[in-house]
Amino acid sequence: MAIIIIMDKILQTVGLELMFCTPQKCESGCGLTAVELAKRLNLKPDIVKKKLKILQEKGIVRSIGINPKYWQFDNYNFQRMDEEDEVYKMLCDFENVDFGRYFQY
DSSP states (O other): OOOOOOOOHHHHHHHHHHHTOOGGGSSBTTBEEHHHHHHHHTOOHHHHHHHHHHHHHTTSEEEEOSSSOEEEEOHHHHHTSOTTOHHHHHHHOOTTOOGGGTOOO
């Protein structure tokens, strides 16, 4: 089943939140749960879980554990993605991204 993604802002936000997540920003050093991610982004957990599934199918996020399931960004796989992939392009499009959200200067 091919997934067609046209600049999905929620998917981009979820991906970037995991991309810039550090162990210091997580309650657990293992990563973020879907519920924690939903609270940070003010989204419903079901929506976040659907977006995480898409990112997992692309191989750029992985889950650890079962209950709770922690999510981590897989930078190794992300760097090896096809540059023409829609998700890759979306995550590299920083035109409307507020980096103050991810970094403290």
